[in-house]
Amino acid sequence: xxxxxxxxxxxxDREYLSVxxxxxxxxxxxxxxxxxxxxxYIWKKVRRYRIQKQQIQQQQQQIEKGGLLSSSITIxxxxxxxxxxxxxxxxxxxxxxGTVGGQHGTYKQPTSKLPLLIFMLSIADFFTSFFIxxxxxxxxxxxKSYSTPYSPDLKIHFxxxxxxRAIIQFFFLSTFFWTTCISYYLFHQLSSPGEEKYLLxxxxxxxxxxPFAISMVITMTNSIVVNSDGWCEVAKPMELSLWFLPLxxxxxxxxxxxxxxxxxxxxKFEYRLQINDxxxxxxxxxSRRLTLYIVVFVICWxxxxxxxxxxxxxKCTFFPLLILQNILTPSQGFWNFWIYSYTNKIARFTxxxxxxxxxxx
Numbered sequence: 001x002x003x004x005x006x007x008x009x010x011x012x013d014r015e016y017l018s019v020x021x022x023x024x025x026x027x028x029x030x031x032x033x034x035x036x037x038x039x040x041y042i043w044k045k046v047r048r049y050r051i052q053k054q055q056i057q058q059q060q061q062q063i064e065k066g067g068l069l070s071s072s073i074t075i076x077x078x079x080x081x082x083x084x085x086x087x088x089x090x091x092x093x094x095x096x097x098g099t100v101g102g103q104h105g106t107y108k109q110p111t112s113k114l115p116l117l118i119f120m121l122s123i124a125d126f127f128t129s130f131f132i133x134x135x136x137x138x139x140x141x142x143x144k145s146y147s148t149p150y151s152p153d154l155k156i157h158f159x160x161x162x163x164x165r166a167i168i169q170f171f172f173l174s175t176f177f178w179t180t181c182i183s184y185y186l187f188h189q190l191s192s193p194g195e196e197k198y199l200l201x202x203x204x205x206x207x208x209x210x211p212f213a214i215s216m217v218i219t220m221t222n223s224i225v226v227n228s229d230g231w232c233e234v235a236k237p238m239e240l241s242l243w244f245l246p247l248x249x250x251x252x253x254x255x256x257x258x259x260x261x262x263x264x265x266x267x268k269f270e271y272r273l274q275i276n277d278x279x280x281x282x283x284x285x286x287s288r289r290l291t292l293y294i295v296v297f298v299i300c301w302x303x304x305x306x307x308x309x310x311x312x313x314x315k316c317t318f319f320p321l322l323i324l325q326n327i328l329t330p331s332q333g334f335w336n337f338w339i340y341s342y343t344n345k346i347a348r349f350t351x352x353x354x355x356x357x358x359x360x361x
Contacts, residue, residue: 009316016230019326020136027129027136027330033337034126040340041119112189113200117182118340120207124174125333131171132330135164139230147226157222165232166219169243173211175332176250179297181207183257191264214242239308247301254294292343296335300328 011019138160139146147161181203188199218224223238234243303325310318 008319011317011319011322015319017140019322020140022323023326023330024133024136026327026334027132030125030331030333031129031133032334034122034129034333037122037333037337037340038119038126041115041122044115113196114182114185116200117178117185117203118336120203121175121178121182121336122333122340124171124178124207125336128168128171128175129330129333131164131167135161135168138164143230147230147232156220157224161226161230161232162219162224165224165234166215169218169234170211170215173214173243173246174207176247176297177207177210178203179293180250180253182293183254183261187257187261187264190261210246214246218242236312244305244308247305251294251298251301254297258294292339293336296332296339300332300335302328304329 145160147159149157149159149162151158185199185203218234218238221238223235223242224232225235227233233239303321307318307321307325310316310321
C-alpha cells in the first residue's frame with residue numbers, strides 16, 4: 001500500500017472532526033490572548049491620560065497658590081504663565097506631562113508608536129480567531145448548509161463557507177502585514193528618528209487595504225473552493241500568488257529588517273556598547289522584542305506552508321502535520337500576547353530616557 005493510500009494520508013471523518021475541535025480550542029486561546037492585549041493597551045492609555053490630567057491640575061493649583069508665579073511670570077513683560085509649566089525661565093525640573101519648558105519653547109518627549117502597532121496586530125489576531133471559531137462551529141453543526149451557495153444562479157458564488165473564508169483570509173493577511181510594519185518601524189526609529197506624520201496612515205493602508213483587495217479578488221473570481229473535509233480554501237493558482245507570495249514576502253522583509261537593525265545598532269553604538277551596560281541592555285531588548293514576533297510568525301505558519309507545499313505534488317493530507325497546523329496557525333494571537341507581556345516587563349526595567357521611549361515604550 002502506497003503512502004497516499006495509507007490512513008495517515010487519508011484521515012477519517014472522525015479525525016477531521018477532532019481537528020476542527022482542536023482548531024476551535026486553539027482559536028479560543030488566541031481570542032483570549034488578543035483580547036487581553038487589547039484591554040491592556042486601552043487600560044494603559046486611560047491610566048496615562050488620568051495621570052497627565054492629575055499632574056496638570058496639580059500644576060494649575062500650584063500656580064493659583066502662587067507657588068510658580070515667581071518662575072513663570074515676569075510682571076510687566078506680558079508673558080503667559082502657562083507657557084512655562086514643567087520648568088521655568090531656563091530652569092531645571094521637567095514636568096510629568098511629557099513636555100519640558102525653557103527659554104526656547106516647549107520640547108515634547110519622544111514617544112513610541114510601537115504599542116499602537118501591537119494593538120492593531122492584536123485586533124487582527126482577535127477577529128481572525130473570532131471568525132475561525134464561528135466558521136468551525138458552523139461546519140461541525142451543519143456541514144451541508146455551510147458549503148451550500150445561497151443562490152446557485154449567481155455568477156459569483158456565495159455561501160457561509162466562502163464568506164467566512166474570505167473574512168478569515170483578510171484578517172490573516174492583515175496579521176502578516178502588521179508584523180512586517182512592526183519590524184520596519186523599529187528599524188526606522190533607530191536609523192532616522194523624527195517626524196512620523198505619514199507613517200501610521202501608510203501602515204494602515206498597507207495592513208488593511210492590501211488584505212481587503214486580495215480578499216475581494218479571490219471572492220469575486222470564485223477562487224474559494226470547498227475541499228474534501230468541507231473546509232473552504234483558495235484554489236491553487238490564486239493560493240500561490242495571493243496567499244503564499246504575501247506570506248513569503250512578509251517573512252523575508254521581517255528577517256531583513258531584523259539583521260539591518262542589529263547591524264545599524266552595532267555600527268552607531270559600537271564604542272559605547274563596550275563601556276555602557278544600559279546600551280547593552282537596550283540592544284538585547286530590541287533584539288528580543290523583534291526576534292520573538294518574527295519567530296512566532298515563522299513557527300505558527302511553517303506547518304501550513306509545508307502542508308500546502310506537499311499538496312502541490314501529492315494528494316496526501318499528512319494527518320500529524322494537519323494536527324500541528326491546526327494547533328499553531330490559529331494560536332498566533334495567544335503567543336503574541338505572551339510576547340507583549342514579556343517585552344513590556346523588560347521595558348519597565350530598562351532605564352527611562354528619550355532614546356528608550358522612542359524605541360521601546
